[in-house]
Amino acid sequence: MTSTSQLVQKERLVRLLLIGDIVGKPGRQIVARALPGLRIQQQLDLVVANAENAAGGSGLTPPIYHELIASGIDCVTMGDHIYRRREIFSVLESELRIVRPANYPAEAPGRRWTVVPAATEEPVVIFSLLGRIFMPPVDCPFQAAERVLAEIPADTRFVVLDLHAEATSDKQLMGRFLDGRVTAVLGTHTHVPTADEQILPGGTAYHTDVGMTGPHESILGRRIDRVLETVRTFRPTHFEVAKGDVRLHGTIVDADPRTGRAKAIRRISIDQAAADRLATLTQKAESAASGCPTANYSEGSPDPAGPR
Numbered sequence: 539m540t541s542t543s544q545l546v547q548k549e550r551l552v553r554l555l556l557i558g559d560i561v562g563k564p565g566r567q568i569v570a571r572a573l574p575g576l577r578i579q580q581q582l583d584l585v586v587a588n589a590e591n592a593a594g595g596s597g598l599t600p601p602i603y604h605e606l607i608a609s610g611i612d613c614v615t616m617g618d619h620i621y622r623r624r625e626i627f628s629v630l631e632s633e634l635r636i637v638r639p640a641n642y643p644a645e646a647p648g649r650r651w652t653v654v655p656a657a658t659e660e661p662v663v664i665f666s667l668l669g670r671i672f673m674p675p676v677d678c679p680f681q682a683a684e685r686v687l688a689e690i691p692a693d694t695r696f697v698v699l700d701l702h703a704e705a706t707s708d709k710q711l712m713g714r715f716l717d718g719r720v721t722a723v724l725g726t727h728t729h730v731p732t733a734d735e736q737i738l739p740g741g742t743a744y745h746t747d748v749g750m751t752g753p754h755e756s757i758l759g760r761r762i763d764r765v766l767e768t769v770r771t772f773r774p775t776h777f778e779v780a781k782g783d784v785r786l787h788g789t790i791v792d793a794d795p796r797t798g799r800a801k802a803i804r805r806i807s808i809d810q811a812a813a814d815r816l817a818t819l820t821q822k823a824e825s826a827a828s829g830c831p832t833a834n835y836s837e838g839s840p841d842p843a844g845p846r
Contacts, residue, residue, distance in 0.1 A: 553581055553582050553790060555585045557569065558750050559750050564779065569587070573611070576816050579819060595778075598629075616702075620639070636648070651689070661691075663690050665700075669701065701726070704728065717741075717742045724748055749788070751786045755780060
């Protein structure tokens with residue numbers, strides 16, 4: 539079986555990563571520690587991340603947005619918590635590397651889609667949609683997807699959708715609806731990775747949910763004791779972001795530069811130990827670039843992102 543890394547080297551495919559919902563400071567910290575090395579190790583051409591929970595577990599602020607971009611993220615997607623912090627409005631209206639759900643009202647702050655260049659200089663369209671089942675009322679995501687595809691440049695080959703939805707049926711339907719018309723339909727929101735990553739018949743990479751980047755010794759990123767107390771007693775508590783077992787979850791897609799169609803897809807899960815190894819790899823690369831010696835890094839260390 540041909541690995542995704544072998545495909546990139548043989549066919550010079552474009553490699554994209556979507557990082558699952560970043561939750562609070564623990565999620566941001568593991569992204570900052572792991573991502574620079576991960577970009578080197580996995581030869582990533584573009585990194586997208588859902589950051590609707592990056593500020594204290596709910597919403598996003600301008601300083602945190604810029605922190606994420608500085609860590610190596612090329613584009614930020616959001617979800618139903620996008621407007622939890624009003625101070626993000628200025629970023630949504632001025633920055634090119636962040637999008638709001640495209641099925642929000644036309645008057646809502648933010649852009650429906652954006653174009654971000656990959657490391658290969660290929661333009662990649664990024665947009666997001668909210669599902670309708672067990673979610674706040676929004677416009678039809680299928681009609682919104684059609685509007686986005688009608689608006690983007692006709693010669694665009696790479697299109698990535700972050701589908702922020704609760705129901706697996708919502709996500710599967712959108713994957714089939716857009717199969718052959720976009721590069722990838724990747725789900726976020728539930729914070730739990732699914733085991734159904736696949737290439738659909740028309741060449742679209744599909745994954746119901748890429749998972750959560752944050753503390754996994756938790757209830758979806760929040761302290762277990764606080765959530766348990768509230769659901770058992772109805773006493774309101776503050777659902778603080780947890781701290782234990784921090785992991786980065788995401789999905790890597792390799793796409794044909796000639797057509798934009800997906801050729802391979804796989805999940806990644808990076809714990810703190812793997813993030814530390816990736817940080818060492820970054821230090822080694824920086825030292826090599828500057829001509830300074832560094833501590834020996836074992837090339838035989840396990841690949842935290844899976845087989846290469």
